[in-house]
Amino acid sequence: MGKARDSKSLKNELPEEKEIESEQKASDIEEMETLEELSDEEAAEDEEVAEEEVIEEEVQDDMSKKLLRLQADFLNYKSRAEREKDRIYITAVEDTICEFLPILDNLDRAIESTDETGSFRDGVHMIYVQLRQTLEKKGLKEIEALGKAFDPYLHHGVSSDEVEGVESNIVIDVFQKGYKLKDKVIRPSLVKVSR
Secondary structure (H helix, E strand, C coil), rough: CCHHHHHHHHHHHHHHHHEEEHHHHHHHHHHHHHHHHHHHHHHHHHHHHHHHHHHHHHHHHHHHHHHHHHHHHHHHHHHHHHHHHHHHHHHHHHHHHHHHHHHHHHHHHHHHHHCCCCCHHHHHHHHHHHHHHHHHHHHHHECCCCCCECCCCCCCEEHHHHCCCCCCEEEEEEEECCCEEEEEEEEEEEEEEEE
16 A cells, blocks of 8 residues: 555656646746747847948048048148239239349449439439349349340340341340349340441
8 A cells, every 4th residue: 555655646746847837838838938038039139239330431422522622622722722822922923023124224224324423323222222132023124135145035136236246146235124033024125236
């Protein structure tokens, strides 16, 4: 009878163990389903994160390209503005110096026309020298013409004459001095040329 009891108690214990096992299986299944759901959610989140990262990279690339274009446009604008400023400055200096050239010519004529050696002549000569030095500081240079070969880029021939002992196309007289501003001719010399 002891064995019969043991088998009955075993039978009674088995359903409890089966219940526990089935509960464990059910909880394991639930856990697995939950894990699968979580992994599906994580996968979906990972996909969303990856898509967001791709979009963010595209936006950054686009912004980078726009920034580079903007920088290039700004540098181009800056260099154009600098060139324009230089051009305006050079034009203003050239125009101003051209306005002073007749005054310089008249002072030169006044000095040459007087034979006096008084203080008036010396005063006019000092004014002439001071004005000329000021203009030379700004880049004015006189074009050397007398005795030089005729150059149509530097000289404007207004007359010609045959002179013995002088080769042809040599400047023999200067009617009006010519000037350059740096390397640009702003007024050619008016000259007489030998033929």
